[in-house]
Amino acid sequence: MIRALWFLAKVAIVVAIAVWLADRPGTVSINWQGYVVETSFGIAVLIAVAALGAAALLYRFVRALIRAPRNIGRYSRSRRRERGYKALTRGMVAVAAGDAATARKMARKADGLLNEPPLTMLLSAQAAQLQGDDRAAKEYFTAMLDRPETAFLGLRGLLTQAIKSGDRVEALQLARRAQSLQPNTPWLLGTLYDLEARAGDWAAAEGTLQQAIQAGAINPEEGRRHRAALLLERSFEAERRGRGDAALSHAQAAHDLLPGFIPAAARAARLLVRAGKHKHAAKTVERAWRAGPHPDLTDAYREVIDGYDPLTRVKLFEKLRNLAPNDVESHISVARASLDAQLWGEARAHLNKALEIQPSRRLYRLLADLERAEHNDEEAARAWLAQAAAAPSDPAWTCDACNAVSHGWGGLCGHCGAFDSLQWKAPTMTVSLMAPETSPAIAHQPHSAALPQSAS
Numbered sequence: 001m002i003r004a005l006w007f008l009a010k011v012a013i014v015v016a017i018a019v020w021l022a023d024r025p026g027t028v029s030i031n032w033q034g035y036v037v038e039t040s041f042g043i044a045v046l047i048a049v050a051a052l053g054a055a056a057l058l059y060r061f062v063r064a065l066i067r068a069p070r071n072i073g074r075y076s077r078s079r080r081r082e083r084g085y086k087a088l089t090r091g092m093v094a095v096a097a098g099d100a101a102t103a104r105k106m107a108r109k110a111d112g113l114l115n116e117p118p119l120t121m122l123l124s125a126q127a128a129q130l131q132g133d134d135r136a137a138k139e140y141f142t143a144m145l146d147r148p149e150t151a152f153l154g155l156r157g158l159l160t161q162a163i164k165s166g167d168r169v170e171a172l173q174l175a176r177r178a179q180s181l182q183p184n185t186p187w188l189l190g191t192l193y194d195l196e197a198r199a200g201d202w203a204a205a206e207g208t209l210q211q212a213i214q215a216g217a218i219n220p221e222e223g224r225r226h227r228a229a230l231l232l233e234r235s236f237e238a239e240r241r242g243r244g245d246a247a248l249s250h251a252q253a254a255h256d257l258l259p260g261f262i263p264a265a266a267r268a269a270r271l272l273v274r275a276g277k278h279k280h281a282a283k284t285v286e287r288a289w290r291a292g293p294h295p296d297l298t299d300a301y302r303e304v305i306d307g308y309d310p311l312t313r314v315k316l317f318e319k320l321r322n323l324a325p326n327d328v329e330s331h332i333s334v335a336r337a338s339l340d341a342q343l344w345g346e347a348r349a350h351l352n353k354a355l356e357i358q359p360s361r362r363l364y365r366l367l368a369d370l371e372r373a374e375h376n377d378e379e380a381a382r383a384w385l386a387q388a389a390a391a392p393s394d395p396a397w398t399c400d401a402c403n404a405v406s407h408g409w410g411g412l413c414g415h416c417g418a419f420d421s422l423q424w425k426a427p428t429m430t431v432s433l434m435a436p437e438t439s440p441a442i443a444h445q446p447h448s449a450a451l452p453q454s455a456s
């Protein structure tokens, strides 16, 4: 509407000018070098206007001609970028969908079209990884280290590769380098802690563990247990270096941190005995016994009260039993002390009570021992042993990560190298790290080495 009005106004102005000129006739005469041109003033104005119009058109044409190459370049560049980003997007979708061939194809295409190395390198690396081409992926990740904006991502890729290939030394170096770039990244702190612990760098692992807990990578409860395990390993290390006082203080710190953590209580008690603090040692075992009786605590308590005669030892084990009177382990501990003291009736009574609560291989073996010791009855003993073979397996220190069974607690799994992965539970019998003479026949033994444990 406004356009139409504006057009009408322009027409009106032109008409008005034409009328005005027609009302005022006159001539224009040009005399140049002997040429004479004479025309009316109106025509002269018309020619002048037409000439100006032609000049303007010519100017526009020439300008467009000069700018053409640049405009064509700009257009083709934007088309290229558009196609590049499209390829990048399709490549990322292919990575997410696990389509390695398309991912690689799109990565190559995007790399050719786009001048965005950080984006295309990452896609190329991921595509190569997806295709199982670890060498190409490594090259891309390594190239990413040269640019500050991609260095961390490159390190992450290399770190993942190193862990996957089992090269823990390389992995630890990469994790430390990545941490220097981004110190508070939760996943990195969790990984670094794990690598340091597996490498046996206990002090560093303890520091990283604290950071990982603060960053939310490891929950505080799990973190406390890891810390207790680290303290125990420091205690073993101190002992290896002949520093008995440090060995004891680390073990006690672990026990104080987690009173129900059996390995810490048992070790602290043993080291207290060695330091001549028997009363304190007894208290340590009692405290843990209250939280949950355990065969390792029984063994530690036997060392604590080793100086007493067998009958007194039975009385002391009875006292210990009263802290958890109805636990199967409580009955077994008194039964074992009674066997040592040749109190056959007492031993049998407690073994029977234990049998009522939870039959197990160990219990049947003790009953067989009793038959041999009390009556020298080999036939009865064999009958109990036959029952032992059919009974469910006893709990043992079993690796959560690989199911390997260890004859004692250690910070590192002797089979898969995981840290703080041993749990007291019935093994599923995949791998056994037990000493050969106690190893059940059903378990195969790919690695016969026992845990790297310094306590024994």
Ligand SMILES: [Zn+2]
Pocket: 399, 400, 401, 402, 403, 404, 413, 414, 415, 416, 417, 418, 421
């Ligand atoms: Zn393991």
